[in-house]
């Protein structure tokens with residue numbers, strides 16, 4: 001593997017920081033270093049003002065109220081706070097929570113943790129396109145269901161879930177609805193009111209912002225969500241999450257969302273063009289390639305391809321200059337087949353033959369063309385060297 005691949009196609013894992021974001025952050029690492037909780041001097045006031053400015057940008061993006069935005073370290077923490085927070089705050093008789101099987105491990109592992117604490121957990125299947133059926137959500141609801149968690153867009157296959165329909169079902173049944181929007185925030189339109197979302201988690205580093213900062217939207221009206229805090233301390237963030245706020249990171253998050261909002265349409269059009277070019281030009285040369293996930297309900301920057309009977313790791317190792325991944329970044333350290341591919345009904349072999357390419361704001365058409373050439377060349381080379389594959393092709 002190249003030490004420093006030159007074409008970065010792993011933007012679903014994380015994105016490079018936009019230089020404009022870094023520019024906005026820098027003063028808050030230098031002269032504007034105050035603690036937002038310091039109420040007695042201008043250093044503190046300046047920090048607080050910058051934080052509230054970002055909070056407003058994020059709230060507007062979601063059609064939420066400013067006080068409904070809680071800053072955290074990222075989506076994983078937000079998801080933990082949301083799930084554990086509502087469950088541990090439940091004093092009534094509710095004891096059942098629902099999710100689906102292509103969720104990120106941040107959700108699945110937290111659900112597992114609740115299961116070990118005595119909660120009944122339902123994990124719904126998805127169809128071969130990766131979409132959960134809202135009817136399945138409805139039929140799994142019981143009298144003691146407290147929470148439904150569904151991701152907006154999948155990190156491995158880019159599938160966009162029918163969150164609006166599911167939100168409606170949850171609201172009609174008085175059940176809290178949590179959405180993991182790590183892959184969609186700043187990319188797709190999200191209106192928490194219209195979509196009946198009660199809790200929503202997102203991170204800055206997926207949208208050209210800094211790592212280490214995220215948000216949890218917490219509905220404060222009809223219903224007003226109460227959460228048991230997971231970090232106790234000075235009562236920051238209205239008691240939901242204590243700890244001195246990282247001002248520069250928060251400023252960067254706000255700037256990243258502002259830039260994303262300004263360019264969303266144009267950027268999505270460009271990403272879509274690149275995405276479809278890659279899919280079409282790779283499948284044209286290697287006709288046995290399977291496009292994993294939905295072709296329709298899909299993030300405009302996600303491509304996930306299965307090259308049957310070829311080991312995905314081998315493709316990635318042999319390719320020169322293309323940075324991509326075999327699945328979610330968190331699980332690509334081990335060679336277990338991806339739980340998302342397994343959820344689509346794939347065998348272990350097919351699951352281990354799948355590669356994710358995710359495009360971003362800074363990719364150029366020249367890079368996309370070079371990547372297509374390199375991918376096609378590498379797959380041809382491996383097919384030529386693999387007697388197993390030759391047999392399959394006769």
Ligand SMILES: Cc1ncc(COP(=O)(O)O)c(C=O)c1O
Nearest residue numbers: 074075076104106155180182203
């Ligand atoms: C869908 C999804 N959920 C949750 C996470 C976790 O986000 P973070 O690493 O910012 O905590 C990710 C990041 O890969 C993700 O893609």
